[in-house]
Amino acid sequence: AQSVSQHNHHVILSEAASLELGCNYSYGGTVNLFWYVQYPGQHLQLLLxxxxxxxxxxxxxGFEAEFIKSxxxxxxxxxSVQxxxxxxxxxxxxxxxxKLIFGQGTTLQVKP
Amino acid sequence: DAGITQSPRHKVTETGTPVTLRCHQTENHRYMYWYRQDPGHGLRLIHYSYGVKDTDKGEVSDGYSVSRSKTEDFLLTLESATSSQTSVYFCAISDRAASTDTQYFGPGTRLTVL
Structure with missing residues (x-):
């Protein structure tokens, strides 16, 4: 079955720290991949x-993502997060x- | 932002009552989707539509029905609401299901079933 796994459920960082959020998928064929962001109280927006x-x-x-097929x-x-x-x-x-299959989501909290 | 509105934005209802949520788009996109968002589950597809009067089931369709009589409107009905259907419901649209297509989301409807 096709699935997406996000390993970090809750991440807390200080401003200016570097961020990396993990995402792994389960599917052996050609995939399209997306990252969406949902700010508090808002709808999902496409990041990349x-x-x-x-x-x-x-x-x-300033976000980027790297697809590593292997x-x-x-x-x-x-x-540097804000x-x-x-x-x-x-x-x-x-x-x-x-159809789009979503991961469970990662909550990022950035402390000023 | 894509022209997508959802109504109502918030609703509280009682177990056993029917509830209809509306998604309206001004983009003339062919595909429309209903998702529910629950903590720890991300977004899960309930139903989708690939044209007027053309709909199909998603991952979590039990207890839900949909209708699309016009390109711009996609209705989600909870036939007899249960507490397990308390959730945030998002509508999404896309121009086509092609590999290069992207879904855009509406503002969401927060539904509470008491």
Missing amino acids: KYFSGDPLVKGIK KFSFNLRKP WSDTAEYFCAMRGNTG
Whole structure:
């Protein structure tokens, strides 16, 4: 079965710290991968996406993610977080069903 | 932001009552989706639509029905609400199911079933 796993459920960082959120997926075929962010009280917004090509994908607000096919991973990174990055982050994949499958989400709390 | 609205934004209801949530889009996108968001589960697909009057089940469809009589509106109905359906419901839209397509989400509806 196709699935997505986010290892970190709750991450607490201080401002200016570096961020890496893990995402692994389970599917052997071609995948599309996404990271969405949900700020407190708001809807999900697309941070970045990978369909093909360069495995290092840059998104909005200084976020990037690297697709490593051999590891079935699509980790999200940011070199220096800000208090405004406090949010919940969701990794998602789309395999051959055409439907989005989401991970459980990671809550990021950035302390000023 | 994509032109997606959901109504109501908040609703409290009692067990056993029917509830209908509405998703409205102004983007003329063909595909529309209903998800529920629960702690520890991320978002799970309830139903989706690939055109007017064309719908299909998702991962957690039991207890829910949908209808789409117009391109812009996708309704989710809880036939007889239960406490396990207390959740936040998100609608999403996409232009097509192609591999390069992206889903965009509405603001959500917080439903509490007492």
